[in-house]
Amino acid sequence: MSNQEILDQEQQHYAKAARIKYFDIVIKSGKGAILTDKDDHQYIDLLSSASATNTGHCHPHVVEAIKQQAEQLIQYTPAYFANEPEAKLTPRLAKLAPINGPVKVAYGNSGSDANDAIIKFARAYTGRQYIVSFTGAYHGSTYGSISTSGVSLNMTRKIGPLLPGVVKVPFPSPWYRLPNESDDDFSDRMFDAFKLPFETYLPADETALIEIEAIQGDGAFIKAPERYLNKVYQFAKEHGILFAVDEVNQGLGRSGKMWSIQHFPDVHPDLIAVGKSIASGLLLSAVLRRAEVMDALSAPRNLYTTAGNPVTTASANATLDVIENEHLVERSAKLGKQAKAFFDKMKDRFDFIGDVRIYGLNGGIDIVDPATGKADDDAATQLITQIFELGALMITVRGNILRFQPPLVIKETDLNKAFSIIEQAMQELNDGKLPPAKPMGW
Structure with a gap:
C-alpha cells in the first residue's frame, strides 16, 4: 500500500486530537539520520522524532539490546518486582544526574508523567500547594503537565478546568526585549516580572515548586539568560521552594552538554524530568531527585504497570552506552557549531531570517516578514514544505520557527546535504518561486 492508501484507511478512525498536521507520509523505516516512507522516498531527518531518537534510528547496539531482552522477558511490572536491566539502569542515571547529594530515580512511560510526578513529589515534600511554571513551556499533555505547559492555546481549549494551584510567569523570550536593552537590564526586568505574583497574590511560603526548561524546546528553542536563571534559582533557595528542570526535550546531549542545565554552572536542581531519548524513543521516562525529596512519597502514589519494564530499560542502558562510547555529547557540540555558522550565513543573506538560536545540534530559526520584522507563519510553512x-x-x-534537531549520529555528509537543501529552499523563497503555503503545524 502507498502512503496515501494507508493514510486514507487510517484517517477513518484516527483521532484528530492525536496528530499535528504536517506532511502526508507514512514512515516505513529509518537508519541513522535517514528515513524511508512507504513510497520509498528517503528523507534526511532534522526532527529526530521530536528529539526522541538522539542516537538515530535503529542503532545496531540498541536494536541488539532490545532483541536480546525481548527473548528473555518482555514485561513484568516493576511496580511489584525488579528486573535486571532496570536495576542496572537506576544507579547509572543517578550517577549522571546534575543534582548535588544522593539521588534516587522513579520511572514513568513518558515525559508527561515524569512532569506529573515532579508535582506530586514537590507537594509531598514541602507540604505546599502552588506550582510555578513559565509561558512558552511544553511539559506534556497529561492533566498535570498540560496545566504547567504554556506554549499553545490549542493545548487547553475545551478541557478545563486544569490542575489548580498552577501559576505561570513570563519566560524571558527575546521578543520581550526592549530596543537597545542590555542583557543585564533585560534579565533584571524579567526577574521583576517573575517576582510580581509573589509580591501580590502568591505566597512564597506556600509555593512548592518552580519548574523550567533551561532551554525551551517547543516554546521556540530559547536559552534563558544566565543572570536571569541564577536569580530565579536563588529566589527558590531563599524561600524553600524546590527547583526542577525539564530535560525531556533538551537532555542527553541534545544541547551540546549532557543536560541543558549544565549551561548554568551555578544552578543545581532538586529534580529533573527525563524522557524521549532516554530509551531511543521507547516508552520510558524518569524523574531524578534528591533522595530526601524522593522519600517524601511511598507506593503506590507514583507507580505504573509498564514503567521501567525490561525491554525499555535494556534499550536505555544501550542508549547510554552509545552516547558515551560514540561521544555524542561532544559531537553535538562540534556539529552544532557548524550548524550555527551555516544558519548565521543564511541570516546574512536572507532578510526573512530573524533570530538564529543554536545550542548543539538543536535550535530554532525565526522566519519573519522583512517589512515588519514580525512572525511570518506562511513563509515558514512554504520553507518546510x-x-x-x-x-x-x-x-x-x-x-514561524524552523525546528532543527537532527540525530546526534548524523553523518557530516548528510548534514551538509541538509544544509544545501535548506539553502536552496530559502533561495527559492527569496526569489518568489515557492507556491502558497497550505495550513499546517501547531
Missing part, C-alpha cells in the same frame, strides 16, 4: 519536497524532514514550532 519545499525542504520536504527536496528530501529533508523539518517542521515548525510557534508557526
Whole structure:
C-alpha cells in the first residue's frame, strides 16, 4: 500500500486530537539520520522524532539490546518486582544526574508523567500547594503537565478546568526585549516580572515548586539568560521552594552538554524530568531527585504497570552506552557549531531570517516578514514544505520557527546535504518561486 492508501484507511478512525498536521507520509523505516516512507522516498531527518531518537534510528547496539531482552522477558511490572536491566539502569542515571547529594530515580512511560510526578513529589515534600511554571513551556499533555505547559492555546481549549494551584510567569523570550536593552537590564526586568505574583497574590511560603526548561524546546528553542536563571534559582533557595528542570526535550546531549542545565554552572536542581531519548524513543521516562525529596512519597502514589519494564530499560542502558562510547555529547557540540555558522550565513543573506538560536545540534530559526520584522507563519510553512519536497524532514514550532534537531549520529555528509537543501529552499523563497503555503503545524 502507498502512503496515501494507508493514510486514507487510517484517517477513518484516527483521532484528530492525536496528530499535528504536517506532511502526508507514512514512515516505513529509518537508519541513522535517514528515513524511508512507504513510497520509498528517503528523507534526511532534522526532527529526530521530536528529539526522541538522539542516537538515530535503529542503532545496531540498541536494536541488539532490545532483541536480546525481548527473548528473555518482555514485561513484568516493576511496580511489584525488579528486573535486571532496570536495576542496572537506576544507579547509572543517578550517577549522571546534575543534582548535588544522593539521588534516587522513579520511572514513568513518558515525559508527561515524569512532569506529573515532579508535582506530586514537590507537594509531598514541602507540604505546599502552588506550582510555578513559565509561558512558552511544553511539559506534556497529561492533566498535570498540560496545566504547567504554556506554549499553545490549542493545548487547553475545551478541557478545563486544569490542575489548580498552577501559576505561570513570563519566560524571558527575546521578543520581550526592549530596543537597545542590555542583557543585564533585560534579565533584571524579567526577574521583576517573575517576582510580581509573589509580591501580590502568591505566597512564597506556600509555593512548592518552580519548574523550567533551561532551554525551551517547543516554546521556540530559547536559552534563558544566565543572570536571569541564577536569580530565579536563588529566589527558590531563599524561600524553600524546590527547583526542577525539564530535560525531556533538551537532555542527553541534545544541547551540546549532557543536560541543558549544565549551561548554568551555578544552578543545581532538586529534580529533573527525563524522557524521549532516554530509551531511543521507547516508552520510558524518569524523574531524578534528591533522595530526601524522593522519600517524601511511598507506593503506590507514583507507580505504573509498564514503567521501567525490561525491554525499555535494556534499550536505555544501550542508549547510554552509545552516547558515551560514540561521544555524542561532544559531537553535538562540534556539529552544532557548524550548524550555527551555516544558519548565521543564511541570516546574512536572507532578510526573512530573524533570530538564529543554536545550542548543539538543536535550535530554532525565526522566519519573519522583512517589512515588519514580525512572525511570518506562511513563509515558514512554504520553507518546510519545499525542504520536504527536496528530501529533508523539518517542521515548525510557534508557526514561524524552523525546528532543527537532527540525530546526534548524523553523518557530516548528510548534514551538509541538509544544509544545501535548506539553502536552496530559502533561495527559492527569496526569489518568489515557492507556491502558497497550505495550513499546517501547531
